[in-house]
Amino acid sequence: MIKAVRFLFISILFFSISSFSQAQNPKRDILNKTFKSTKECYFSFPIKSKEQLNQLSKIISIDRVTASTAYAYANRNDFNKFLNTNIDFQLLDHPNANFKAVMFDSKLKQSYAWDKYLSYNDYVDMMYQFATDYPDICQVFSLGQSVDGRELLIAKISDNISLSEAEPQFLYTGQMHGDEVATSIILLRLIDYLLTNYGANDQINRLIDEVEIWINPLANPDGTYTNDNSTVSGATRFNANAIDINRNFPDPKDGDHPDGKSWQAETQIFMTLAETQHFVMSANTHSGSEVVNYPWDTWTKLHADDNWWQMVSHEYADLAQLNSPSGYMSGFDDGITNGAEWYIINGGRQDYMNYFHHCREFTIEQSTEKMVPENELPNYWDYNRQAMLNYMEQVTYGFRGRITDSDTGDPIQAKLEIESHDFDNSFIFSNLEGYYYRPIKAGTYTLNFSAEGYESKSISNQSIADFDSKIINVGLKKINTGVDSNILSELRIVNPVQNHQLQISSPIDIIRVNIYSILGQLIYTNKTKNKELQIDIQNFKSGIYILNLEFSDGERVEKRFIMH
Numbered sequence: 001m002i003k004a005v006r007f008l009f010i011s012i013l014f015f016s017i018s019s020f021s022q023a024q025n026p027k028r029d030i031l032n033k034t035f036k037s038t039k040e041c042y043f044s045f046p047i048k049s050k051e052q053l054n055q056l057s058k059i060i061s062i063d064r065v066t067a068s069t070a071y072a073y074a075n076r077n078d079f080n081k082f083l084n085t086n087i088d089f090q091l092l093d094h095p096n097a098n099f100k101a102v103m104f105d106s107k108l109k110q111s112y113a114w115d116k117y118l119s120y121n122d123y124v125d126m127m128y129q130f131a132t133d134y135p136d137i138c139q140v141f142s143l144g145q146s147v148d149g150r151e152l153l154i155a156k157i158s159d160n161i162s163l164s165e166a167e168p169q170f171l172y173t174g175q176m177h178g179d180e181v182a183t184s185i186i187l188l189r190l191i192d193y194l195l196t197n198y199g200a201n202d203q204i205n206r207l208i209d210e211v212e213i214w215i216n217p218l219a220n221p222d223g224t225y226t227n228d229n230s231t232v233s234g235a236t237r238f239n240a241n242a243i244d245i246n247r248n249f250p251d252p253k254d255g256d257h258p259d260g261k262s263w264q265a266e267t268q269i270f271m272t273l274a275e276t277q278h279f280v281m282s283a284n285t286h287s288g289s290e291v292v293n294y295p296w297d298t299w300t301k302l303h304a305d306d307n308w309w310q311m312v313s314h315e316y317a318d319l320a321q322l323n324s325p326s327g328y329m330s331g332f333d334d335g336i337t338n339g340a341e342w343y344i345i346n347g348g349r350q351d352y353m354n355y356f357h358h359c360r361e362f363t364i365e366q367s368t369e370k371m372v373p374e375n376e377l378p379n380y381w382d383y384n385r386q387a388m389l390n391y392m393e394q395v396t397y398g399f400r401g402r403i404t405d406s407d408t409g410d411p412i413q414a415k416l417e418i419e420s421h422d423f424d425n426s427f428i429f430s431n432l433e434g435y436y437y438r439p440i441k442a443g444t445y446t447l448n449f450s451a452e453g454y455e456s457k458s459i460s461n462q463s464i465a466d467f468d469s470k471i472i473n474v475g476l477k478k479i480n481t482g483v484d485s486n487i488l489s490e491l492r493i494v495n496p497v498q499n500h501q502l503q504i505s506s507p508i509d510i511i512r513v514n515i516y517s518i519l520g521q522l523i524y525t526n527k528t529k530n531k532e533l534q535i536d537i538q539n540f541k542s543g544i545y546i547l548n549l550e551f552s553d554g555e556r557v558e559k560r561f562i563m564h
């Protein structure tokens with residue numbers, strides 16, 4: 001009797017194990033096999049409909065699509081979700097498979113000819129060397145560290161480099177996908193080209209004299225140097241947490257976390273950079289295709305400045321075609337595409353910059369091959385050089401000017417809305433010094449200026465041509481509220497570039513000083529009751545800081561400064 005029961009029990013157990021393994025193991029086998037030695041896989045699947053693709057774009061990182069096939073990356077978790085959709089797929093070799101990067105040997109001391117890849121240390125050295133060699137027009141600093149503690153470096157290039165001048169700010173960022181390895185070399189070479197040709201080339205003189213250029217060649221160092229710092233072989237798209245940074249930004253349609261993941265260190269660094277600076281135009285460079293991708297990516301509605309976007313995108317693609325063998329950057333609509341028309345992505349930096357920071361950012365896909373053979377690197381530089389320069393130059397065109405208090409002449413951070421034209425946050429704001437820059441397609445417009453506490457002003461019938469600028473300075477009249485706000489105009493903060501003491505003087509008592517890092521971490525705090533303050537910042541690491549002052553009348557002021 002006992003034996004019979006036991007036999008029955010064992011056979012039930014056996015039966016349940018075998019049915020479990022039939023249902024579950026093939027999927028688990030695929031996952032275990034695929035992610036045995038990597039944190040991301042590359043695969044393709046047939047496209048059934050745009051609707052299906054839009055849904056999948058929220059789960060996996062779609063890289064590119066053709067008429068019938070989508071190519072995508074996924075980490076283990078997200079690939080598991082994809083497997084649950086039961087869509088047929090084909091695992092592909094990762095773009096880094098079989099790619100053996102030829103690295104520059106800096107020990108040989110031969111001059112670098114831009115035809116080899118750089119180790120992480122050589123990359124860092126080269127960035128800081130730019131500032132050492134060209135101290136009058138270049139500063140280099142770290143924006144912060146990646147998940148694995150590598151530096152996100154940025155070069156700032158302009159005349160009178162230590163001053164914040166009345167110039168529009170422009171940003172280039174590259175290699176946010178770590179395995180698109182040509183893009184950082186192209187941007188490094190752009191920095192070098194700008195610095196070495198200043199004084200010798202009219203266009204470059206104009207750019208450096210009239211624009212504040214910011215270039216971050218390597219946005220995802222952890223993905224780039226996945227295996228070790230000495231090689232880009234084995235580079236991955238994702239960051240060290242196997243997350244696609246370019247799907248991790250707040251999205252106009254899908255909110256703060258469109259990918260369902262927390263903001264990565266790299267994402268937060270670019271968010272803080274956008275918040276503390278005032279970029280008028282920018283671009284994010286990629287590989288995987290050859291096309292200029294302009295807003296929006298998240299929805300199919302066109303941008304308010306769609307005609308301007310098409311003009312500057314065609315200018316880029318046309319120049320790239322002119323400087324390359326036939327066929328380069330000539331697909332899609334003659335080398336350009338509306339982002340969502342190609343395929344929808346959520347959480348990309350392009351839409352984040354356009355929607356939340358009123359910037360004008362597009363995405364440039366510079367090479368079909370992600371892991372470009374090193375001897376072809378100079379070719380992609382040649383194809384893109386003039387196009388990148390001319391895109392930067394667009395930041396000097398359009399309506400521009402200064403918005404001030406009509407009584408005191410003090411700068412105002414005001415809003416400029418183009419009547420019957422702006423929507424979806426395409427309006428812009430003037431910067432801290434009151435200067436505004438509004439790139440726009442040729443036409444005749446009505447400009448509406450407004451600021452809290454001021455009477456609005458409308459200026460109608462303003463015509464502008466393409467590739468031209470028009471200065472319109474505006475004085476706004478204060479609505480009398482009785483509140484004394486002389487603090488801002490009389491507050492003096494000495495730029496810490498010159499020494500390691502932050503000197504602050506104010507017309508009324510300062511009662512609290514807080515200094516935050518670029519990531520919002522409190523670095524320094526002090527309760528006081530003084531009009532004059534001197535803060536020792538000698539031990540601060542290089543980077544951007546936010547100074548927050550509280551005054552005895554309850555008012556607060558926030559200023560940023562940079563440590564080197």
Ligand SMILES: [Zn+2]
Pocket residue numbers: 176177180286287288
């Ligand atoms: Zn990319």
